[in-house]
Amino acid sequence: MGPRPKRLVLNGWGSVTGDLDNDGDLDLLARTAFRNRNRFGHYALQIRPRGLGAGHSNTRGIGARVIAKVAGKERLQERAGSHGTGSGDTPWLHIGLGRATSAPVRVVFPTTGVLVDAGELTAGRYTVWEDGRVVRT
């Protein structure tokens, strides 16, 4: 019998995912920071849906869906408040593009249900999408 493989066992409660170092890939924070090294040079979009509040969509954009068409396939991300006990997510939705450097994007907010064409978004940019319009890119 050879040496036992090294294992790292940590409690996953209280974990957070997000792009902690703004390099375009998702990282994990669970007691310690696990930085994702983008060894393959893949690209991603970062989109933050934000609602109007006061009788309109919620200001955190929860329930908003972002749909990007990448290499002929649709990729969907939905803004959620959190996942699991004591865990949370960044308000930025991360859509991996692989080797593509841009993608056509559509956004829908739960209150209106209207799918709005956000146009072709370029990888590496951070875009804030407010119920119906881009406010910062």
Ligand SMILES: [Ca+2]
């Ligand atoms: Ca990162």
